[in-house]
Amino acid sequence: MNYRSSFFILTCIGFGFAFLYIPILSMVVFSFNASKLVTVWDGAHSPTLKWYYALLNNEEILDAAWISLKVAVINASGAVILGTLAGFGLARFSQFRGRFTLNAMTTAPLVMPEVITGLSLLLLFVALEQLIGWPAGRGITTMTIGHMTFSMAYVTVIVNSRLASFDTALEEAAMDLGARPFKIFFVITLPIIFPAILSGWLLAFTLSWDDLVISSFTSGPGSSTLPMVVFSKVRLGVSPEINVLATLTLTVVTAMIVGVSLWMARRARLDQGA
């Protein structure tokens, strides 16, 4: 196989990545800008860290970030459990009643416009409250349920595709040697699909951390998440603190993605060596 690429393709890739990265990098650069006008560079006083201090002293943003963090962690953990079970069921059992429905129900949330999911979840919570008195009002619990419902679909897809490319001979060998299905799952299957579960957890965390629409529908008074606060600020125009927030987000995400992919590459090498 040869790896030649034409000049045309290389140009397209160059422009494509410039398109993807110029907006992101512009936020990073202007987060160090002293001017309150954000996009007008104040050469005399820049670069400066003053907006970083401002962000770290902004109670509203810090409170919202704390709520987002709580929701995202509970959501990711719950979504991983539900999504792994669903992915396992879909990959391992080709025939069972409700397979078609389960498959449809885990594909649909991936493409469903968020306004529809958000509205329908809210109406469910309102109806349930009228009917059985739970959930009493809306807040962190209802938001977390909403987030789990759509993020478990992503975990299902990741786990399902990992299991599809996995050698069942290992599980069969363990079974022949007398291991019980429960033990096989925890000793053999789980360690092998662990990278998929980790990716699923991180993705579920990110989806929840970023979500604006479903949170807006399912949150209650006093439980504004970070994206909700950012959205209300951004609607009024640009703000230097948001650039700082974007830079910090980008730094964490980059560190996380690079770290995880290096770890996975190492793991893959070790697996091949063994």
Added chain:
Amino acid sequence: MALPYLWLLLFFVVPFVIVLKISFSDIDLAIPPYKPLLEWVGKHSLAIKLNFDNYAFLFTDALYLHAFANSIKVAFLSTLMCLVIGYPMAYGIARAKPAARNVLLLLVILPFWTSLLLRVYAWIGLLKANGVINNVLLSLGIIHEPLTMLYTPFAMYVGIVYSYLPFLILPLYANLEKMDWQLLEAAEDLGCRPWQAFYKITLPLSRNGILAGSMLVFIPAVGEFVIPALLGGPNALMIGRVLWDEFFSNRAWPVAGAVAILLLILLVPFMMWYQSVQARETAGAR
């Protein structure tokens, strides 16, 4: 398996039934702002009252039909633009050396993990009157007055294409990566020009990747709310935004429900199409 099944049934399927129910209710000035469908009439008879006014309203007021039509147009054109930008990128990544491929793939995934809201926000800074693009063009002397770009349809298209591009590149790459490139060499050996070989071999073989990626852009883009709200300006009529305003600003929950049901009816065929394409892709991979 029963657990995720019941979860999705309760929190994904049942809610749609409730939306359907509420879309047939009367608007009420109460909390919650709608009237019950079932009512006891006298002692022993239960009356169901279906109110079709909300739907009739959507079809009589030109605003809603216009918003539906415009959403489809915007989503369709954005999908096309994503394909034009994303196909060569996915193709180039799939044909790069394995080491470079992983780095390039990582670079596509990275923005996808960074907050959508913040990436849309970045475009406000680039496009506004005293924003980065205008400042650069002015200082180069290419323009003499700032261009109006923010709060226009142009800004909305840029935002949608930008945000959804990774969703198109990733499935397309996954498809192209499995391609047998020797087919192309064979075609060229037999005298096919590169463009001809692309058109006759690569394009048909990557059909499922194109469809899956396009659907991942098109379906959510039809109902998109954040991007039109932030970049599109007050005249950007998108149905997701109409639904949001009916619900939050007008507190017309039954009307919002009717909008959601119509949007769902419109999108379900595409979702089923997507699912069958996905099923074919995974079947082909095994």
